[in-house]
Amino acid sequence: MTPPTVLIADDDRSIRTVLTQALGRSGYQVRSTSNAATLWRWVEDGEGDLVITDVIMPDENGLDLIPRIKRVRPDLRVVVMSAQSTLLTAVKAAQRGAFEYLPKPFDLQELLSVVGRALAAPPSEPDAPAEPRDADERLPLIGRSQAMQEIYRTIARLTTADLTVMVSGESGTGKELVARALHDYGKRRAGPFVAINMAAIPRELIEAELFGHERGAFTGAVGRGLGRFEQANGGTLFLDEIGDMPPEAQTRLLRVLQEGEFTTVGGRQPIRANVRIVAATHRDLRQAIRQGQFREDLFYRLNVVPIRLPPLRERSEDIPPLARHFLDRAREAGLPAKVLDQGSMEALRAHSWPGNVRELENLMRRLAALYPQETISADIIAAELAEAAAAAAPQAPANGPEPLARAVERHIRQFLAAHRDGMAPSDxxxxxxxxxxxxxxxxxxxxxxxxxxxxxxxxxxxxxxxxxxxxxxxxxxxxxxx
Incomplete structure (x- = not known):
């Protein structure tokens, strides 16, 4: 039996050599080229069982080549690799019909695993890949760490699906940004994106907020009110802080997920639900289930595709590009331009960031607004972080137990320190x-x-x-x- 042939296109000779040797040792036949034109000629001639292509090549962008390949040979799998390790690259690759996206540098074992899966995958439907709209080049998520690459790849895979997603992570990690990316690059991007924070709404009003209400359903209901499910019709409903949803609302939400319809508060006529649900939480919902605070059956309905956002301290290599990004945004908003020297970058990377990305963003805005120096030094960063740490640090009582008022004051100060100059929760x-x-x-x-x-x-x-x-x-x- 003739072994499968893998076609490689990359203008980097060392990449071609490494891939050719690794695939050859695994029993594959390999043909490699440095340009898109040769790759296209091979594809047109019916050669190859799998394509591995770079994005940036001298004569054509590899992403632009994918739709042409899929039109003439819809069952030919294409794996994209790129040093441009961003969310947009992953999303564009998925939208154009790539089987998988691998950021450079990649692990050879992972590549071989992807090649094996691609060649073993059943024939695809002959549908042409959807031509995406021109992507907004402003990156919704920043970071090239391994943890973020996995998130980009997950989001990219979900652009062609309509599955329910559960995003978990500490406060300030960017859970709503992930929800918006899932919407903006997904099948429902033409519909509305509607967000609701369970922790910011009085418990007795959550059901009416979600499902709407009829006139006279409760005191103050002088007319019919649209709920978030109806407002998000045809789009995405983002349920933030789902762990704070009261039991009664959990039961009604579970019924919607099971039956695909709901009734308004005070209403009797079922309404068809036409939304994609993305939920988010900073809580450990499995622990909440054990404590009887969250329904286990609802958890499994929501947790179809889990995405965990790492805290900033777990991806410190992303801090420099994030800091530069936030300074650029501050400049675009009319604040003076600033640059960070090497010492200041090291100081930022050494910080634990209890407020995560939101805390870093607020610090960058504060630096742009308050300091006359164009170059921000390590001393300035140290002073700012020391002030924040002092505000958050527990104060030991001189003698006797700590007064209640002081303990409450300390905890409130610590909470607000993580949101300085930014929007703290409204509750x-x-x-x-x-x-x-x-x-x-x-x-x-x-x-x-x-x-x-x-x-x-x-x-x-x-x-x-x-x-x-x-x-x-x-x-x-x-x-x-x-």
């Missing part, structure tokens, strides 16, 4: 109250062995008020606890 007041109320009620219930009458008296609350707070804060009540 800080409710978050802080909930963080204080929950342990207060829990400890009081523990002290009264779960007796709500005694706990209400100790707290100075009406018993019905206490019951409502227990329900709203999802506090477990067990009688007879020590």
């Amino acid at each position: 800080i007041y409710d978050r802080v109250l909930a963080e204080v109320e929950r342990p207060l009620i829990q400890m009081t219930l523990a002290a009264t062995r779960g007796n709500q009458i005694k706990a209400a008296a100790m707290l100075g609350l009406n018993r019905n008020t206490l019951r409502k707070k227990i329900r709203d804060l999802e506090i477990p009540v067990v009688r007879g606890i020590a």
Whole structure:
């Protein structure tokens, strides 16, 4: 049996040599060229079982060649490799019909694995690849680290699918940017992108916000209100902080995912849901499931394709390009141009970035706005980061336990320090109250062995008020606890 033939096009002779040797040792026949014209001639002549092509070549962009290849030989798989390791490159490759995208430098074992999968893949449908719109060259996501390359490849694969996605990551890592990229480069890009933050809406209003309401459904509902599902019809619905969704809304959302339809609050007529759902959370939802705070069946419905965004401290090599990008954006917004010297870059990379990319962006904007120097030195970075660290650092009491007010002040200062000069969440007041109320009620219930009458008296609350707070804060009540 004749071994498969792999066609390689790359203007870098060393790349051609390495690939030819590696593929030859694995039993493949190989033909290589430095230009797109020769590759196209081979394809037209019916040669080759697989194409591996670079993007930038002297005579033609490899991405522009893919649609032509797919038109004349739709079953010929094309693997794209490129040193331009950006999200747009990965997305363009997928949209033009590439089987896989590999950023340079790549692991040879990974390449051989991709070659094996491509040759073993069943024949594709004879549909012509969708011609994408001209991509916006402003990068929605920045970074060339290995972690970000995997995210780019996942997003690129999802541009031709309509699967539900769960994006997880710490606050400030860019979860909404991923959701927008999935929308902007996906099948529903002509439709609306609608975002809703579960943590920013009063719990009693979440169902009406999501599914809409009929006139008179509740106090203040003077007319019919469109919910986010209807607003996002034909597009993408981004459910941010899904872990903060109350149980009742979780049940209704699960029903939508199972049946593909919903009813408004106060309504009876089912409405067909026509949205792609992208959910996001900073919480550990598996732990929330174990604690009874999140439905396991809903989790698996949402977690069809998981994407984990790494914190900035796990991809410190991306900090320099991110910092330059944010300084460029500040300049475009009318602030003075700034550059970072080598020492300042090293200082930035050494920082732990508790506020992640958002914290870095806010720092760059602050540097552009407040400092007259054109070149930002390591001393300036050290001073800024020291000030932020001092604001976030715990303060040990001189003697005795730390006063409650001081502890609360310290935690609020730490939270705000991560969002300096930027938009912090719009529900800080409710978050802080909930963080204080929950342990207060829990400890009081523990002290009264779960007796709500005694706990209400100790707290100075009406018993019905206490019951409502227990329900709203999802506090477990067990009688007879020590």
